[in-house]
Amino acid sequence: MIQWSAELARRLICREEEKRQMAPLIRRFMELARMAGKEGYQSLESSLSERDDPLLGLGLRLVIEGLPEPALEDVLATYLVAEDRSGWPFLKACVIIEGLLALAAADEPAILARKLVAYYGADRAADVLEELEREPEEEPRAEGAT
């Protein structure tokens, strides 16, 4: 059953130009999924930088540890709520959590991308996905997002 929350929908509202910042973030997760497949999950921590969202860093540590999915989702969602984000910071955190859950499930990059583009909404998701699959390599990292 699809679960729905008015509060969640309210917090996810952000401007169109902010939403565009999602593409580099999704591409970063696709790259992390490729890296995990080639070099192992423990190599993912070395790809983090100081600019990365703290949620990504600690989430990756939990993914590497193999925290089961329900506990991983609970812990990350609890951190998110405790931080009281809304708008783009909230949307960004949701994409990060969704990406971490997909990494934990060992999803292939293409599957992972399909899960994350859903945050663009039904009207844009297909176009963005096509864009992501057309240019898998060259895209600068999102400022402060990843």
Add this chain to the structure above:
Amino acid sequence: MIRALAGRAAARWEPQRASRQKRDALFELATRIAAIAERSRAFEREALAEAALVESRKILRTGLELASAGAEIEAIEASFAANPAFSRADPGDALELCVTLTGLRGLLAREHPYAIMRRMSARLGIEYFDKTEAWILSRLGRRRARSEPLIVPGELPDVIRALALDPRSLELSLRTAGRELAAAALAGCPQESIDLAKPFFGRIGAAIIEDDVAHLRSRLSGDEISEAQAAFAEVVRTLAERGRLKLGEETDFIAPPAFVAALTKAVIALDDRVLKVGLRGLDGAVLAMAMQGMEPGAHDRILGVLAKRDERRLLDAIDDAAPLESRAIQEAGRELAAKLLAAAKAADRSKAASASPEALDRLTLVKDWEG
């Protein structure tokens, strides 16, 4: 969509507003609950009753008393919600109730204590993440020793050994299955399989897998473990069908039957004294490797001529031996055959013992084996 967010009641979107001092105190409370979880996992509800007797915090004491009396988590939550003293709590007390109920829920679900600790400390805020990790790392040294192996007949140990030839394939299989299913499947495998699986999950994850395997060995029936192994094998099969695994051929790590038969017969045909002299000075690791290319009858012959101390060393070397490719097993077998042949010829010359022409032929055959 993240279910943990979508399913969250509107009232629970409020960020916690407890003071740092209160949250520090609640971190200590969380560590106590995690420690109770460590004990109750093994000793069930008796441990909860004992913990309730010495607990000073009212919320936790009440929760533990209810849990030890057999109440399920939903009933415990409902009893707190119905009590005006708790439902009108200030932010600090509300957070204490939330942390306590989170802990009790994990404890009654028999989650791993470190996972419960992660869940509880998340309620205190992101700034408690590192402190939680430090606490978990400090507990690793106090863990109990490995459990007794429980081997459920099946092919999973061979499958894991085959996957381990390409570590990424084994890691992908374990992560796709998830830690819970992987641990249930590994509960019926020898320690070798568990040791192959652990390194992918870091120090904490490795400890949790080992603990979960030990815990599940005491809780699951043989049939349940077999079901978990079948489910894990299905995960591997699906990944292989999708071309996501680099599976080594089974013959990659099993020596050819003709070689195994020749080496086995060569060892069994030898006189005890020749065997003893031939094994003297042979590297235990090489012997352990060569023994992967023998049948059990030859193992018994070798172990039978060794002194107790050497026998123990050899068994340790066998435990430590990584799964070998066929080529390495044959190489070790050839080295063993060369040593035994030299010993047999020397014994023959000194008239100390004799080896039959048949035994010498078999040793020569193995020494010159072309794999």
